Amino acid sequence: MPKRVVVKAVGGYEQLQVEECPPAPPPSAGQVLVGVKACGLNFYDVYVRQGLSPYVQPPCTLGLECAGVVKAVGKNVQSIQVGDHVAVHCNAGGACAEEVTVDAASALVLPQIISWEKGAAFTVNYLTAYFSVMHLGGLKEGGAVLIHGAAGGVGWAATQIAKRLPGVTVFGTASLSKHSAIKVNGVDIPIDYQQNYESEVLAVRPQGVSLVLDSLIGADFTTSQRLLEPLGKVVMLGARGMVGGEQRSLWRVLASWWSTKNVSPFSLIMNNYGVAGFNLNELKSKNPDIFIEVWKKILGLIISKELDPHIDSVWKFEEIVDASKRITERRNIGKVIICP
Template sequence: MMSAGEEVRSVVLTGYGGYECLKVKPWPIQALGAGDVRVAVAICGVNFSDLYTRQGMLRELQPPLVLGTECVGEVTAVGAAVAHIKVGDHVLCYKFTGGLYRDHVVVAASHCFVLPPGMSYEDSAALPANYLTAYFCVHDIGHMRAGQSIFISSCAGGVGWAATQLACSAGDVTIFGTCSPEKHDAVRENGVTHPLTYDGYEQELLKHSPDGVDIIIDNMASSAFTINQRLLKPLGRIVVIGANSMVTDSQKFGWWSFLRLWWSTKNVSARDLIMQNRVVAGLHLGLLMERQPNTIQSAMSHLFQLYEQGKIKPHIDSIWPFDKVVEAMRLLAERKNVGKVLLRVETADK
């Protein structure tokens, strides 16, 4: 039986900066509250939000702290007020403020989803950050329908891979996506109609679709944000989901970087939106979960159904030992992955 304050192996961010700020070390676990569950972690998902936090882009999260926004494992204890989850359940956990890169976690039951029978830990760990983000972009904000077109930035990444599959589920759609040339075959097999390279992608897209596209998912938030707005058809929708262009291998995110990010995304003119009949939207999955948990639960239930129907299938790029978290994060930061990057947690009691 684990007690509050007992230390468990964790990935701790000791300060903002490079990979030297990441330490795998024992760290105290919190007490089990009435609405919480305790989970023996098997797999963790690696996300750009972890890179944002390490570089200091999310200043509301102050180190030292435990990283990790998603994990999956087996429930070992439940709080007195928890009714829908029981000991022995396999659950998926998502917490946008982090704290889940650990051997064992205590997390609010409202942030957990019981896995359907037969779903692997590996596939389930790829769902929260990637597939939920893609789901809201494609369906709720994008309103993707048969006969429409979509442009997905970084279509070989976790969100891009998920968005491609969810767009395909709408029916007869045309999908454009950027990625490095060596990934074109893989994304084409996943459903991308026209894989594009990052250099000059806008000209290539307009050759195939002179009027532009109906939906854009933008994860870069750089100068491409201005370009992408011009690629929208009338009544087109662009959804900004991140600022991956600002992620580097080891650089701390300073005020000059903040200024450059602000400058590159400030050009959203109300007049232009009206005159061009465009929609510019943003999505913060974690805050949506905090404010509308029922919306998240409903979307995850639908994703489980799509998975069981064979309409979505996460692609696992690689699974790294827990102690190799730096290598896993570096792979993501350098955009060398195709699909999801995971960490496997190995402990003596599993």
């Protein structure tokens, strides 16, 4: 019997388990069956375990993305063939399994030079980063961006995407032990979480930055707005401030939302800046064409080596607790992968 990684209930690491499951259903028209070789973990998977996801609630199968080989195709599928290597996006979860059946539009054919690990590493992080930096953020050459969590999956991707623009200055927050890594990746001014990042940024760029990628929520959201130059933007990517450890803290959740001040239209007008939010799952549901367009674009940039996903570590399904701890405790640099 195939196996999958499940979240049994809202709670701590003990709720992460590997269990046998029925084989994935054969593909119907417009679907493909994929034998999974590697799965990407995301901070979103922590939200799921702690009951903070608006889309997926336990009990459920974990995972937004994976890579594998196509085992069968349904009728009317012409762009994918049996034997193809594919990256898979599961916006409703369920990717961390030995087999998955998905719509063909949720699978992207990979060249075989791309490893399974890298095939499972780029979809969520790089699409989130690209849309946030280039579409919502509107970053232009000569601009500056502050990336919170520059060593994480999205932060790592956003750094590479921003540095493709000539003359862009990248500020990145990360723990001191990660500074050498994020500098190699392209961060110009690394800032330790323990420092006052507002004063550090303004000391280098007194007018502020063009863009802040804010995944923290809470009081940091107000600071992000203060750091914007005229015509700058804050793009909110998540709410990591709500997660402080293994277990969900309702007090921390409420405090994070309470300290995230409402956006004032008057303030936006008087300061000439914008605030936006990004959710990849919603974008894919409502505008799948642009999702696929950028998905293909990112893959092309990886093939040409203009972008390069970094694999932090690779774990077995049975090591899901240790893999999840690495993300929850923010010890990873780049992508955490689990494999059947």
